Amino acid sequence: MDWQNIRENYPDQWLIVEALEAHTTTDNQRKLDSLAVIDTCSNGDQAMKIYRQLHQEFPQREFYFVHTSREDLDIRERQWHGIRRSNAVRAD
Numbered sequence: 001m002d003w004q005n006i007r008e009n010y011p012d013q014w015l016i017v018e019a020l021e022a023h024t025t026t027d028n029q030r031k032l033d034s035l036a037v038i039d040t041c042s043n044g045d046q047a048m049k050i051y052r053q054l055h056q057e058f059p060q061r062e063f064y065f066v067h068t069s070r071e072d073l074d075i076r077e078r079q080w081h082g083i084r085r086s087n088a089v090r091a092d
Contacts, residue, residue: 001035007068014041016050019062030075038063 001009006017021034038054041047047065054063066073 001037003032003035003073006035006037007071010037010040010068013068014044014047015039015066015068016041016047016054017064017066019064022062024077028077028079030077032064032073032075041065 006015015037016039017032017035018038019030019032019034020036022030022032024030039050041050044065044067051063051065054061064073064075
């Protein structure tokens, strides 16, 4: 489903969606071509909680929490540089 169809079917709701097909533009904007609705949520806090659980359980999948009041999705990719603390090795 595309974003406009989701907005029509789930008006004014918080959702957890998964990107089934997506690409990144040259200006690091993530375009979600095909989406699946994973869950509906009563508020943003619940959406964030469910998103975190799903992301932790399935880190290779591309989940987002969104509100359908947004006409367009503006998702930007960030480039991470350096070492993440959980992956760092301590040298004594």
